[in-house]
Amino acid sequence: MIDPVFAAVLERRLKAITEEMGLVLLRTTRSPILNEARDFVTGLYDRDGRILAQTEYIPILAFALQPACRAVIRAFGDDVHPGDVFLHNDVFSGGNQNNDVAVFRPVFAGGRLVAWAATKGHQADIGGAQAGGYNPRATEVWQEAFRIPPLRIVDRGEPRADVWRLVFANVRLPIVEEDIRAQIGGTVVGERGVVEVYRRWGAERVERHVESLFDASERRMRAELARIPDGRYVGESWVFDDGHNPGSRHPIRVTIEVRGGDISLDYTGTAPQTPGFVNAPYASSFSAILLTLLMLVDPDIPHNEGLLRPVRVHIPSATILNADFPAATTFGNTLAGPHSDAIFKALAPAIPDRVSAGWNRMLGMTVAGLDPRHGRRYVDILFLGLKGGSGAVQGADGYDHIGLINTAGGILAQDYEMLEVQTPHRLLRHEYLPDSAGPGQWRGGLGVETEFVVDGEQVTGIAFGDGVEEEARAFGLFGGLPGSVNRIELTTPDGRTIVPRSKDVVPVPRGTVFHQWAGGGGGWGDPFDRPPERVAQEVQDGLISLESARGDYGVAVDPATFAVDVAATAALRGGGHVGAPTSK
Numbered sequence: 064m065i066d067p068v069f070a071a072v073l074e075r076r077l078k079a080i081t082e083e084m085g086l087v088l089l090r091t092t093r094s095p096i097l098n099e100a101r102d103f104v105t106g107l108y109d110r111d112g113r114i115l116a117q118t119e120y121i122p123i124l125a126f127a128l129q130p131a132c133r134a135v136i137r138a139f140g141d142d143v144h145p146g147d148v149f150l151h152n153d154v155f156s157g158g159n160q161n162n163d164v165a166v167f168r169p170v171f172a173g174g175r176l177v178a179w180a181a182t183k184g185h186q187a188d189i190g191g192a193q194a195g196g197y198n199p200r201a202t203e204v205w206q207e208a209f210r211i212p213p214l215r216i217v218d219r220g221e222p223r224a225d226v227w228r229l230v231f232a233n234v235r236l237p238i239v240e241e242d243i244r245a246q247i248g249g250t251v252v253g254e255r256g257v258v259e260v261y262r263r264w265g266a267e268r269v270e271r272h273v274e275s276l277f278d279a280s281e282r283r284m285r286a287e288l289a290r291i292p293d294g295r296y297v298g299e300s301w302v303f304d305d306g307h308n309p310g311s312r313h314p315i316r317v318t319i320e321v322r323g324g325d326i327s328l329d330y331t332g333t334a335p336q337t338p339g340f341v342n343a344p345y346a347s348s349f350s351a352i353l354l355t356l357l358m359l360v361d362p363d364i365p366h367n368e369g370l371l372r373p374v375r376v377h378i379p380s381a382t383i384l385n386a387d388f389p390a391a392t393t394f395g396n397t398l399a400g401p402h403s404d405a406i407f408k409a410l411a412p413a414i415p416d417r418v419s420a421g422w423n424r425m426l427g428m429t430v431a432g433l434d435p436r437h438g439r440r441y442v443d444i445l446f447l448g449l450k451g452g453s454g455a456v457q458g459a460d461g462y463d464h465i466g467l468i469n470t471a472g473g474i475l476a477q478d479y480e481m482l483e484v485q486t487p488h489r490l491l492r493h494e495y496l497p498d499s500a501g502p503g504q505w506r507g508g509l510g511v512e513t514e515f516v517v518d519g520e521q522v523t524g525i526a527f528g529d530g531v532e533e534e535a536r537a538f539g540l541f542g543g544l545p546g547s548v549n550r551i552e553l554t555t556p557d558g559r560t561i562v563p564r565s566k567d568v569v570p571v572p573r574g575t576v577f578h579q580w581a582g583g584g585g586g587w588g589d590p591f592d593r594p595p596e597r598v599a600q601e602v603q604d605g606l607i608s609l610e611s612a613r614g615d616y617g618v619a620v621d622p623a624t625f626a627v628d629v630a631a632t633a634a635l636r637g638g639g640h641v642g643a644p645t646s647k
Contacts (some may be wrong), residue, residue: 179254452508503586
């Protein structure tokens with residue numbers, strides 16, 4: 064018999080355990096990638112690797128642990144013991160990205176294996192040819208990272224010192240070793256929590272109610288999907304520049320079938336895998352699908368195994384979304400941007416009130432070098448500068464400076480003071496970028512402009528991203544206009560200006576000024592339907608220029624008083640919205 068009150072208590076307790084594990088990482092990790100940007104996930108899985116509960120601190124990690132957990136289970140079978148700890152990052156056995164290293168701890172209760180506690184976090188370095196792990200020149204996985212297939216790192220509570228030394232001899236930064244220890248600590252907290260659940264309520268009652276939780280999540284997910292009219296929907300987006308063939312374009316094509324609460328996504332027709340690192344492994348692509356679908360359904364559905372049951376996915380092998388061994392794939396998580404674009408475009412006619420306009424594509428630069436203040440190597444992914452705006456939805460503007468769709472609401476911007484403490488960078492400017500948001504009845508989110516001086520030595524900049532082409536601007540929906548483009552410029556001490564390609568490796572002399580413009584999100588609905596008073600207020604706030612107000616929104620604003628010129632606005636809007644957008 065199922066007790067619905069106890070089932071609700073159990074669901075919340077399992078979720079709370081994963082949140083407690085996350086607090087451990089936030090308080091004990093050393094890298095700002097983890098303790099500031101929160102680029103990690105924590106989770107609990109049953110003995111077979113089914114998802115009990117997860118807390119994804121960034122969305123792209125929504126399916127990052129389960130495939131790796133099952134890889135560990137397959138590799139070790141019954142040769143698993145209390146006190147064991149396993150590492151994993153291998154993208155060809157369930158990993159999503161080389162730098163995202165997972166830690167797994169088996170949980171025993173009553174002398175039998177009942178669950179797995181797991182953490183996964185983005186490490187500042189993981190070996191390979193390029194410090195920091197992003198290598199646009201890579202053509203195979205060994206040029207990207209030190210591969211870790213399922214690996215026992217602690218045996219029955221005793222660290223395997225020789226194995227530990229082998230792993231971290233292939234990693235440049237000592238901080239990575241410290242962060243893996245913190246992740247191991249997170250799994251200890253998970254283990255304690257699960258053992259207490261079993262001790263308090265008993266194995267039979269817990270496991271019976273776990274099955275009911277899976278069934279309940281499945282019912283709720285099917286009910287949400289049933290709100291999508293049955294039918295067949297097709298969407299397409301493009302990935303620009305594979306890093307080896309300038310000007311190359313690679314389609315992502317999805318055919319979505321919805322039938323009575325079931326959904327299937329077929330990627331036949333998607334581009335073949337590229338020769339470089341602009342590819343994704345299956346786990347990363349499935350995560351991109353899941354994070355996009357979760358944006359379209361009730362956010363309170365528990366993230367457990369039942370959530371996955373109505374979803375069917377076919378991604379042909381040897382494609383850009385499911386690359387074959389030994390392809391380079393570090394760019395894979397970033398493909399979530401164009402990937403979600405294709406899904407939103409496909410479903411927009413069916414559920415216009417739920418889909419989002421386009422989010423700003425990612426353009427980032429990792430810098431790696433020597434901090435002369437204390438003679439230590441450092442790596443910084445520069446989350447501060449790459450966080451553009453989200454797409455608008457019906458009834459709401461996009462979020463300003465939220466970042467990538469694959470990290471939305473999770474990756475936080477770096478604290479200004481901590482940026483200067485932890486890296487040899489001196490911040491000059493960080494502010495909203497006027498006219499970057501795609502105009503619409505509901506405008507897109509604003510992008511940002513960032514400028515700082517690089518005071519490091521032997522610094523290399525690794526550009527990895529998209530969105531520098533006009534076509535890659537965040538798209539508008541239902542009459543909304545696109546957001547602005549991305550751009551990075553480096554001004555060297557001798558006055559040269561370097562504009563890196565979207566996938567590039569460039570030397571960065573000490574004293575170089577880094578300048579980045581992160582684009583805004585796409586607008587939703589005709590900009591001429593936006594209330595004139597709201598447009599005028601944003602002109603006064605410096606978010607929209609007078610020219611954009613007039614040309615994009617059809618609103619005449621007095622430059623001295625910021626009042627709406629009612630007669631001029633009526634004349635501008637009288638003929639409807641014609642002409643090209645004036646936004647940058």
